Amino acid sequence: MRYIRPLSIEDAVGQLAGAAGPAAILAGGSDLLVRMKGGFIEPDLIVDIKAIEGLSEIRETAEGFSIGAAVSCAVLGESAALKKAWPGVVEAAKLIGSKQVQGRCTIVGNLCNASPAADSVPALVAAGAKAVVVGPSGKRTIAVEAVPTGPGRTSLTKGEIIEAILLDKRAPRSGDAYLRFIPRTEMDIAVVSAGVNLTIDEQGVVKAARIALGAAAPTVLLVEEAAEALIGRKLDEAALERLAKVCSGACRPIDDKRGTIEFRRKVAGVLARRAATTAYKRAGGK
Numbered sequence: 578m579r580y581i582r583p584l585s586i587e588d589a590v591g592q593l594a595g596a597a598g599p600a601a602i603l604a605g606g607s608d609l610l611v612r613m614k615g616g617f618i619e620p621d622l623i624v625d626i627k628a629i630e631g632l633s634e635i636r637e638t639a640e641g642f643s644i645g646a647a648v649s650c651a652v653l654g655e656s657a658a659l660k661k662a663w664p665g666v667v668e669a670a671k672l673i674g675s676k677q678v679q680g681r682c683t684i685v686g687n688l689c690n691a692s693p694a695a696d697s698v699p700a701l702v703a704a705g706a707k708a709v710v711v712g713p714s715g716k717r718t719i720a721v722e723a724v725p726t727g728p729g730r731t732s733l734t735k736g737e738i739i740e741a742i743l744l745d746k747r748a749p750r751s752g753d754a755y756l757r758f759i760p761r762t763e764m765d766i767a768v769v770s771a772g773v774n775l776t777i778d779e780q781g782v783v784k785a786a787r788i789a790l791g792a793a794a795p796t797v798l799l800v801e802e803a804a805e806a807l808i809g810r811k812l813d814e815a816a817l818e819r820l821a822k823v824c825s826g827a828c829r830p831i832d833d834k835r836g837t838i839e840f841r842r843k844v845a846g847v848l849a850r851r852a853a854t855t856a857y858k859r860a861g862g863k
Contacts, residue, residue, distance in 0.1 A: 666697070695791065
């Protein structure tokens with residue numbers, strides 16, 4: 578096994594693209610090292626990206642925010658500007674693991690691990706976040722929801738690295754929120770989760786919305802019909818009931834020891850309703 582710590586994204590891409598056997602990227606390592614210790618994977622090459630300039634930074638620009646691939650969730654949670662603009666994204670990231678894990682784990686790692694129950698991903702999808710992908714063929718920007726293709730699988734090809742996550746500058750009167758259900762009070766995996774992002778007008782009518790569900794299908798669900806249930810209306814009881822019904826119906830969950838299909842569908846609607854109410858209040862709705 579070889580371990581390298583490149584100083585440039587180009588070097589990292591070249592090393593990954595030229596690897597003869599299995600290769601892995603080390604950012605936080607909270608998923609990778611556990612899987613290695615458990616014997617689930619044994620990469621021939623580990624590429625540590627933490628020394629690459631810019632990948633451990635959060636940058637605020639006129640267009641919004643750029644979150645480097647090696648930014649830990651602890652650092653992300655300390656960004657006052659990011660918390661003010663995208664509180665739902667931050668609160669989702671801060672649910673990953675324990676305090677100790679928070680100092681290492683990253684939202685890009687959470688995304689690329691491709692777990693259907695990943696906490697940060699539904700919030701990022703609801704936020705309309707994009708991933709900047711660098712590879713042997715150059716750089717491309719794709720929607721976050723286009724990265725996971727199934728449990729443990731992504732659309733990234735050999736040699737490709739996600740360099741950063743991009744979040745747009747918030748429109749006025751906007752808010753987002755993330756909620757999950759877990760069997761324990763903390764340190765558990767979501768049985769189902771919901772991320773909601775809303776923009777309202779001066780009268781409190783929803784102008785734009787994105788609703789995403791986690792742990793409800795093989796990948797995060799962006800439920801467009803749920804957004805349509807809210808757009809053009811205030812967040813009244815009828816709109817919330819319609820939202821919950823649509824979200825419950827959109828789920829494609831499994832039965833397992835942590836929850837039944839029926840339970841997950843019910844809770845998905847409840848969480849979407851609660852997250853929408855929080856996002857609406859954060860946007861200035863009453």
